[in-house]
Amino acid sequence: MMIKDTYPVAAGDMTVAGDVSARIKRQMKRLGIPSDIMRRVSVCTYEAEINLVIHSMGGEIEFEITAEDIIVRSRDVGPGIPDISKAMTEGWSTASNEVRNMGFGAGMGLPNMKRNADEFSIESTVGVGTNIVMTFHI
Amino acid sequence: MTLKKIAEILNAQWLCGQEDEDRETHSAFASDMMSDVLAFVKEDTLLLTGLVNGQSVRTCEMLDVPCVVFVRGKMPQPDVIDMAREIMLPAMVTPYSMFEVCGRLYEAGLPSVKLE
């Protein structure tokens, strides 16, 4: 079972934020991915997708399954993150009040991703964009 | 505790999924911040929230939450209820405040989710 799908994520529209993660989750369900892994992948894709919507100018989520792993990649064009260690701190957030009123912007997204993925890497260039790779061993 | 019992204790109105009222839930988590929910909620955990937009339903879908309770009598928009119905997420709305909802359920024996 080898799968590699790429889903575009538009910036700004919270009403559809989560649609890509829901599609990925349904696909994992169809494929019979064990529930613990499915849950961790879902948390990570959803947090990544929300970040694309609220912090970037648009990007994509790539979902790949290999013989050993599930790999989720998030890439965007956007402002980038000037201080990654700050951004990785629980509770640190630059999200607007508007975003907070929609239930996000608690500053837990990146820490949640790191905690749930077996491997997590993030690269960001200010003024260019951000890339995240998360690997889950099946 | 069954969803039926929870609905009784909270004097709640079902929005969808009442056919699953015999489903059991073993703990609860209360928050309006979905990232906190994503950080702490385990399987079989009931979500109590004042957030009535689609992100609350999406969050439940991601975590396989067995039921969502909207507090303070806040009614989600019909499209949000449709979304819950579509993913077969039982949902109800209670007139009580978050504090009272938590107090009533805790008193009735429903424990908090264990924080790691």
Ligand SMILES: Nc1ncnc2c1ncn2[C@@H]1O[C@H](COP(=O)(O)OP(=O)(O)O)[C@@H](O)[C@H]1O
């Ligand atoms: N894709 C991104 N592009 C630009 N900045 C980002 C991106 N993802 C995260 N950030 C920055 O890192 C901070 C922390 O992110 P996160 O932990 O997801 O918390 P939150 O999204 O709740 O603010 C954000 O507030 C933002 O400043």
Ligand SMILES: [Mg+2]
């Ligand atoms: Mg975030």
